[in-house]
Amino acid sequence: MIYTIKTTVGRENAVVTALANRVQKLGIDVKAIFHPSELRGYIFIEIGEGVAIETLLRGIPHIKGIIKKPVKIEEIKHFLEAKAPEIKISRGDIVEIIGGPFKGERGKVIRVDEAKEEVTVEFLDVAVPIPTTISIDNVRLVEKFEKEKKEEG
Numbered sequence: 015m016i017y018t019i020k021t022t023v024g025r026e027n028a029v030v031t032a033l034a035n036r037v038q039k040l041g042i043d044v045k046a047i048f049h050p051s052e053l054r055g056y057i058f059i060e061i062g063e064g065v066a067i068e069t070l071l072r073g074i075p076h077i078k079g080i081i082k083k084p085v086k087i088e089e090i091k092h093f094l095e096a097k098a099p100e101i102k103i104s105r106g107d108i109v110e111i112i113g114g115p116f117k118g119e120r121g122k123v124i125r126v127d128e129a130k131e132e133v134t135v136e137f138l139d140v141a142v143p144i145p146t147t148i149s150i151d152n153v154r155l156v157e158k159f160e161k162e163k164k165e166e167g
Contacts (some may be wrong), residue, residue: 019056019080029076058093107156109122112154
């Protein structure tokens with residue numbers, strides 16, 4: 015059976031790691047634990063028959079609750095299918111940081127690393143621009159760089 019576990023947003027991977035460690039230590043029949051990156055605040059766990067889910071979860075930090083209704087694999091299949099990341103941000107674009115310690119800051123993209131899904135930005139509102147690398151999930155495109163602007167300037 016597959017259950018949905020509600021977690022603290024941003025701490026999903028910590029919960030997955032803690033659950034995996036407990037499962038390994040106690041030898042519990044758990045088939046899979048995963049966190050789809052596009053679904054914040056939730057993880058899924060597939061357990062064998064007879065496993066007490068409440069006992070497994072008890073005492074693990076950042077767990078907010080469990081949705082008692084089991085999930086069918088068809089309902090979450092789209093989270094399991096691998097798809098190539100679609101990166102729409104390119105060099106010269108202006109982005110806003112939407113997560114992490116620089117949340118709310120704006121910066122100009124100076125490099126895009128598609129393999130690592132990261133962008134390197136220089137913040138706009140600082141005296142000395144320092145390149146900072148940020149996950150592409152933590153940026154939002156504000157202004158697309160246009161080649162006409164480059165030719166004018």
